[in-house]
Amino acid sequence: MDHTEVEAEAHVEVLTSRDVPLGGPRAMTVRRTLPQRSRTLIGAWCFADHYGPDRVADSGGMDVAPHPHTGLQTVSWLFSGEIEHRDSLGTQAFVRPGELNLMTGGHGISHTEVSTPGTTVLHGVQLWVALPDEHRNAPRDFQHHAPEQLRVDGARLRVFLGTLVGDTSPVRTFTPLLGAEVLIDAGATVTLGVDPGFEHGLLVDEGDVRLDGTPLRPAELGYAAPGRATLTLTNVSEHPARTVLLGGPP
Structure with missing residues (x-):
């Protein structure tokens, strides 16, 4: 590369x-x-x-x-x-x-x-x-x-479409997709393994979040192009942050 x-x-x-x-x-x-x-x-x-x-x-x-x-x-x-x-x-x-x-x-x-x-x-x-x-x-x-909430270091997730952190939604889609709610603990960083063939978008609902180092405020969406095997989410707020992670092949 x-x-x-x-x-x-x-x-x-x-x-x-x-x-x-x-x-x-x-x-x-x-x-x-x-x-x-x-x-x-x-x-x-x-x-x-x-x-x-x-x-x-x-x-x-x-x-x-x-x-x-x-x-x-x-x-x-x-x-x-x-x-x-x-x-x-x-x-x-x-x-x-x-x-x-x-x-x-x-x-x-x-x-x-x-x-x-x-x-x-x-x-x-x-x-x-x-x-x-x-x-x-x-x-x-x-x-x-109704997906179960999963706990990973620094975050809680609900995977409603596709697969993330080993959890797969049973909901049928016509193309490969990812959809998940990610709640990040105050001051925490979480690194998620993702499909490198996907492009991803992280929509911030609450809190100030960094996606691979780029700051995102509430109501902003961070776009990450394909090629990443991981995404790193950091909550720089003093309270939990809520985000929605979307993804799929371009």
């Missing part, structure tokens, strides 16, 4: 978010880091929306009217609160903290998302996965998974 390749590997691109009204100008606001002009995809991940913590009494919560999706999967992951999901398959399910809900739009599906009456603070991420051309018209589907 020459010097140029080493520098390319070490570089972390910082993507900042923009505020977007979800469902219309009077709806709740999300912070969107993906897509943007400089980067439209990380693996097959094509949307990354991050919201809260929002007091529902002030914001009105989430109330997304019926709307269609085709050719993609939606991934819902909450940190606090609860959302009721209904779709045209007849599915009624609840999105709760630490539990994955994945809906495959395939050749066409419609759904609604509404925060439940008992929710006081709504906080989480909404992610989309683009289906490859050969699976764009796949059968519609809905999957739910």
Whole structure:
């Protein structure tokens, strides 16, 4: 490997978010880091929306009217609160903290998302996965998974898609993917073994974090190009940091 390749590997691109009204100008606001002009995809991940913590009494919560999706999967992951999901398959399910809900739009599906009456603070991420051309018209589907929390030195993880630290999610995807919540202890550093064929994105929810030495603030996403066998996450805050790690082949 020459010097140029080493520098390319070490570089972390910082993507900042923009505020977007979800469902219309009077709806709740999300912070969107993906897509943007400089980067439209990380693996097959094509949307990354991050919201809260929002007091529902002030914001009105989430109330997304019926709307269609085709050719993609939606991934819902909450940190606090609860959302009721209904779709045209007849599915009624609840999105709760630490539990994955994945809906495959395939050749066409419609759904609604509404925060439940008992929710006081709504906080989480909404992610989309683009289906490859050969699976764009796949059968519609809905999957739910509640991954166990794993403890590694300096961090706690929940792997909701793909494989990390020896834990593999049973949820089916159409391309190799990684999705995990990583909670880093105050002042701790954790080094994670990852697939060097993947590109990765680290979305920071809470705390000030360094990804391979590059500082990331809340609502920023750090992009790491393929070629890394490890990612080093450092929490420079005096309180735990919450991040979401995404990955997949370019």
